[in-house]
Amino acid sequence: MATPAASQRPPQPPPQPSRGRPLRARTAWSGALIGVGIASFVDETVFHQLLHWHHFYDRSTPGVALVSDGLFHAFGWFAVVIGLVLVADLRHRAALVPRALVGGILAGTGAFQLYDGTVQHKLMGLHQIRYHVDLVPYDLTWNVLAVVFIGAGAGLLLGAARSPNSASGATS
Amino acid sequence: MHQQQDGRLALLAAGLALSGAVAYVLAASRLRRRGDRWSPLRDLSFTAGAAGLVAAALVAPPGGPFTAHMAQHLATGMAAPLLLVLGRPVTLALRSLPAGGHRALLAVLRSRPIGVLTRVPVAALLDVGGLWLLYRGPLFAAAHERPWLAALVQVHVFAAGLLFTSVVCALDPLPRRPGTVARSAALVGAGAAHAVLAKLLYAAPPPGTGFGAPDLAAAAELMYYGGDLVEIALAAVVGLRWYAASGRRLARERRRGARAEPPASASYGQ
Numbered sequence: 001m002a003t004p005a006a007s008q009r010p011p012q013p014p015p016q017p018s019r020g021r022p023l024r025a026r027t028a029w030s031g032a033l034i035g036v037g038i039a040s041f042v043d044e045t046v047f048h049q050l051l052h053w054h055h056f057y058d059r060s061t062p063g064v065a066l067v068s069d070g071l072f073h074a075f076g077w078f079a080v081v082i083g084l085v086l087v088a089d090l091r092h093r094a095a096l097v098p099r100a101l102v103g104g105i106l107a108g109t110g111a112f113q114l115y116d117g118t119v120q121h122k123l124m125g126l127h128q129i130r131y132h133v134d135l136v137p138y139d140l141t142w143n144v145l146a147v148v149f150i151g152a153g154a155g156l157l158l159g160a161a162r163s164p165n166s167a168s169g170a171t172s
Numbered sequence: 173m174h175q176q177q178d179g180r181l182a183l184l185a186a187g188l189a190l191s192g193a194v195a196y197v198l199a200a201s202r203l204r205r206r207g208d209r210w211s212p213l214r215d216l217s218f219t220a221g222a223a224g225l226v227a228a229a230l231v232a233p234p235g236g237p238f239t240a241h242m243a244q245h246l247a248t249g250m251a252a253p254l255l256l257v258l259g260r261p262v263t264l265a266l267r268s269l270p271a272g273g274h275r276a277l278l279a280v281l282r283s284r285p286i287g288v289l290t291r292v293p294v295a296a297l298l299d300v301g302g303l304w305l306l307y308r309g310p311l312f313a314a315a316h317e318r319p320w321l322a323a324l325v326q327v328h329v330f331a332a333g334l335l336f337t338s339v340v341c342a343l344d345p346l347p348r349r350p351g352t353v354a355r356s357a358a359l360v361g362a363g364a365a366h367a368v369l370a371k372l373l374y375a376a377p378p379p380g381t382g383f384g385a386p387d388l389a390a391a392a393e394l395m396y397y398g399g400d401l402v403e404i405a406l407a408a409v410v411g412l413r414w415y416a417a418s419g420r421r422l423a424r425e426r427r428r429g430a431r432a433e434p435p436a437s438a439s440y441g442q
Contacts, residue, residue, distance in 0.1 A: 100309040
């Protein structure tokens with residue numbers, strides 16, 4: 001009795017694993033993690049290490065800003081690694097939504113940059129973007145760019161939420 | 173006299189690290205002769221960690237006195253523990269020890285002190301809390317004058333680093349298996365505390381000491397960026413372990429799905 005059932009199976013393709021259910025929200029969150037990581041990486045390498053605009057620690061920073069900065073610094077490295085692992089897992093499940101990923105990355109980058117530029121630099125008084133110059137154009141560029149990133153990311157995320165079948169894994 | 177005692181303690185530490193590496197390689201080769209699979213990468217990682225400990229004990233790193241001290245601390249408290257833990261020494265010991273030793277090790281692993289120490293917050297607090305006591309309290313200045321206290325501090329830095337790394341990586345069988353979220357939170361929290369401490373050291377030396385400003389700045393940046401490197405490596409271990417577990421879950425779901433799903437014609441037969 002068992003054998004006929006087994007012999008019926010071959011004509012049917014094995015349960016297709018590469019057509020996963022698109023996991024939009026998870027894709028967007030992994031993108032956001034990568035975005036926060038990218039923003040904190042760019043901040044560290046470009047502005048601290050290459051340009052030397054930011055100070056490592058300008059000695060006037062209050063404790064709360066130092067803690068906030070340290071937390072985001074540690075979280076940034078962690079976020080980029082975990083975000084990439086999540087993307088790998090979504091691809092493995094063929095549940096990645098490319099548009100949601102890009103949207104998440106842009107929104108995450110923008111959100112962190114805006115937080116850095118407003119709360120950390122201005123409200124908490126962490127190191128400034130640059131020293132011995134008029135700060136207004138720097139602050140404006142920094143924060144306007146952040147808002148643009150968030151807007152573009154939000155647009156892509158909305159688009160991904162509207163289009164019904166946008167999951168794609170290893171195959172397009 | 174201090175110098176001499178320092179030298180003897182350093183030799184002892186180097187000897188212990190070296191014998192640990194020899195024991196590891198002997199146990200691993202015994203496992204392989206028996207036919208078990210044991211990746212040579214684990215041997216490589218463990219022996220590299222032991223070599224790092226030997227180097228930290230015997231070689232005086234370049235730079236100012238505080239920078240040199242910081243390089244030693246990074247090696248003994250972060251880099252070496254990570255390399256040792258990647259070698260899964262407890263797993264190896266459990267597999268290669270004779271029955272009596274195996275039982276004894278299991279008893280130790282299941283004992284109450286180990287159960288408390290391997291709780292995520294306890295391990296994190298011992299590791300980073302110890303650092304804060306050392307650099308923001310009078311401990312550093314006190315250890316500067318007493319070699320035995322300095323040696324004790326080094327042992328604590330290594331042991332706490334090893335404990336924290338084992339708990340975050342969760343590669344060896346620990347009494348409790350903390351979840352990915354708890355281990356991730358501990359990693360980010362400890363990384364943040366480490367970064368904040370590095371920045372504070374940049375501005376002010378440990379109480380009771382008078383290191384030069386350039387030495388202090390170099391040491392603080394070494395601590396900050398060196399800590400980052402190890403944190404990224406730890407995050408990669410946590411992430412890849414989660415990825416592997418998620419892949420196994422997916423494979424299980426597919427197998428179950430393939431079994432539960434009736435053939436297409438079956439529904440018509442009912």
